[in-house]
Amino acid sequence: MKVKIYVTHKKGILDPQGKTVETALLSLGYKNISGVKIEKYIELEIDGKSKEEAEKQVKKMCDELLSNPIIEQYRFEVEQ
Amino acid sequence: MKVKIYVTHKKGILDPQGKTVETALLSLGYKNISGVKIEKYIELEIDGKSKEEAEKQVKKMCDELLSNPIIEQYRFEVEQ
Numbered sequence: 001m002k003v004k005i006y007v008t009h010k011k012g013i014l015d016p017q018g019k020t021v022e023t024a025l026l027s028l029g030y031k032n033i034s035g036v037k038i039e040k041y042i043e044l045e046i047d048g049k050s051k052e053e054a055e056k057q058v059k060k061m062c063d064e065l066l067s068n069p070i071i072e073q074y075r076f077e078v079e080q
Numbered sequence: 081m082k083v084k085i086y087v088t089h090k091k092g093i094l095d096p097q098g099k100t101v102e103t104a105l106l107s108l109g110y111k112n113i114s115g116v117k118i119e120k121y122i123e124l125e126i127d128g129k130s131k132e133e134a135e136k137q138v139k140k141m142c143d144e145l146l147s148n149p150i151i152e153q154y155r156f157e158v159e160q
Contacts, residue, residue, distance in 0.1 A: 006121060021122075024145055030137065032127040041086060041121035042101075047112040057110065065104055 001047075001054050005076040007040040007067045042066060046078075054078045081127075081134050085146060085156040087120040093151045122146060126158075134158050 009015050015037050022036035046054045058076050067074045089095050095117050102116035126134045138156050147154045 008121075018122075021145070022124075025141060028141075028144060030141060032129065032137075033141075034125045034127070036122065036124040039121040039123065041088075041119040042098075042116065043119065044102075044116040045114045047114070049112065057112075061105060061108075061110060061113075064108060065101070 001045065001049070001051065002079045003042075003044050003046055003054065003058050003076060004079070005040075005042040005044075005058065005062060005066060005074055007042065007062070007072050007074045009037065009039065010071055010073050013071045051078055051080060081125065081129070081131070082159045083122075083124050083126055083134065083138050083156060084159070085120075085122040085124075085138065085142060085154055087122065087142070087147045087152050087154045089117065089119065090151055090153050131158055131160060 017038040018036045021038060022033065025033050025036065046057065049057065055076075055078050058078065062074045062076070063069065097118040098116045101118060102113065105113050105116065126137065129137065135156075135158050138158065142154045142156070143149065
């Protein structure tokens, strides 16, 4: 099963990388942009489980390793 | 308009960050995972253009700054 995980900053948490890219875009002349956020997008394959078990496992992996619960939140999709 | 951009490694390009995370997950006991890829997910707001113009501008921004065309490819969605 293919899993797509989006790890994003929690609301109110500074995103310095996004801020830097926004400043760069503005200085390149793109004056109509705002709210640039650079987040993580993780793809992986899980073998041999039901969708429910896979979802449970992905949640555990996110809590344990893939996201930093203090500053980040995540959402994911399991595709069969 | 909200824009979602996915910047991913081109096929055949090594993803050392993904490899590291995969090794870490395996060593944590998640033996049934493979093909871990860590990619970039960018969100931003574009003001005051038609969807077609916004798409043209996003393409230009990706080519100019947001992706490295030698090793990365991108796809994006413009939401109205």
